[in-house]
Amino acid sequence: MLEFHPLQLEDLPKLRDFFAYSGSRICDTTPGTVFMWRDMYHTEWAIYDGSLYFKVDYPGLGPTFTLPLGGGRPEHYRQIAGYCCRRGMPISFYPVPKDELDRLQTAFPNSAAIPTRDAYDYLYRAEDLQFFRGKKLSGQRNHVNKFLKTYGNWSFRVITPEDLPAVGAFLDRYAAGVDKPSASFHEDLAKTREVLGNYTTYDMLGGMLLVEGEIVGFSLGEIVGDTLFTHIEKADRDYQGCYQMLVAQFAQQFAQDGVHFINREDDAGDPGLRKSKLSYHPVTLLEKYLVTVDEPCKFCDCEDT
Structure with missing residues (x-):
């Protein structure tokens, strides 16, 4: 029973x-x-x-x-x-x-x-998000090139326990500048803080994008089977091409041998988010x-x- x-x-x-x-x-x-x-x-x-x-x-x-x-x-x-x-x-x-x-x-x-x-999930070929090759992804590739041209001193690093306070501080700055009334937005922020505060328990993969030594974005996810799931992605839009660069670097770092797909989850019916996720050209929508x-x-x- x-x-x-x-x-x-x-x-x-x-x-x-x-x-x-x-x-x-x-x-x-x-x-x-x-x-x-x-x-x-x-x-x-x-x-x-x-x-x-x-x-x-x-x-x-x-x-x-x-x-x-x-x-x-x-x-x-x-x-x-x-x-x-x-x-x-x-x-x-x-x-x-x-x-x-x-x-x-x-x-x-x-x-x-x-x-x-x-609620349909957006599923992408890992190699598509790693390098944005081909005509259909030229827009994302152009954003990455703009980032590279504008911010010469950048780096991407795997998040370690020692980095968590700095990642948490970035999240606080992000939350202060991006406010939405929806309950799901605030729950997402709360649980992102929970993940950072219980990093070993969640055992997620994390990467952070830095410019001049300062965090400008980070992603958290996990691998199940042949798929890398991006659960959390936060970036500072004041940095041109920051999101596209973060997507590519996270995929390059963690979509290694045996990982063929990346799931970037659903769009929750948000028109802007739907347009953004479609612009990365998913291989399929998971119904x-x-x-x-x-x-x-x-x-x-x-x-x-």
Whole structure:
């Protein structure tokens, strides 16, 4: 029987290995995304028979379940159906990647699937973001060349524990100059500070861009499978080409052997962010769906769950 518990940062070390079961390139099944957004989305977790389950309360969707990590899907589905049946609630799965949709709807024949475009992840070839080669990426390449021409004394370095106070100070300056009313913006800042304050626990990859010895941008992410996920990216727009330079340097540093793709996450429906992410020419958009099942009791034997 599933027993859910509020997700806390101290749970990360004991749950980390489960994420290797993901099999998907969407950001929602990475440790970084799950733990950074756990408070805003009231994430809860349960382990049953060697598999990890998450229950997440996304705004406007109510309680939803991500696809469990580990073991066999049919047993996962029966456990979730039993949980919902006993509580008289419908089943909602979210986010469901496109490559899992057919299997899920085969298990739940009467389910409804709704695409959620604002949540689609942008997936890029690693080499495209490393060097911005070709005509289609000439705009980004021009921004990098402008940066190189304007700021001769620059460097990019891997973030070490000794650098964290300086990175935190840059984040404070960034936050003071870029204010948005959205709750997600402020939660992103809060969790970026949490990552910096718990760098060993999160175990992310970090790099910082410097001009004249001063930090002008930094990125944090992680590798799962063949994909580098960029979870955090902050830069000073007063430096021309700073973001494009940061994107390229982060990719060159960390998209090494075995890493073929870079996931730069979704655009949350923001028109400016969508335009920016499309301008880097993703190889594909990773589709995500909300799948709902109205009668969970048809798919479980509650006496056995």
